[in-house]
Amino acid sequence: MGAALPTLLLILAGVLVGGAWSLHRQGAPRGAVLITALLALLATAAGVLRLIPESGS
Structure with missing residues (x-):
């Protein structure tokens, strides 16, 4: 289960x-595109x- 979280992210x-x-592409407001792109980053x-x-120690 160790690699599950990074994979999902x-x-x-x-x-x-x-x-x-x-x-x-649909011409959405720039703010919506930037917020979505920021969340992707x-x-x-x-x-x-x-x-x-x-x-580890």
């Missing part, structure tokens, strides 16, 4: 990137950071 990031692109960063192994 990266899947969420992909869905959010697709959503941001779709909003952009945060989910990507969180997923990648969760993959980095901890330095």
Whole structure:
């Protein structure tokens, strides 16, 4: 179960990137596109950071 959370976060990031692109193509307000893109970046960063192994004691 160790790799489940990063995988889910990266899947969420992909869905959010697709959503941001779709909003952009449909002419949605810039704020909605930027918020969706920001959430995608945060989910990507969180997923990648969760993959980095901890330095255990």
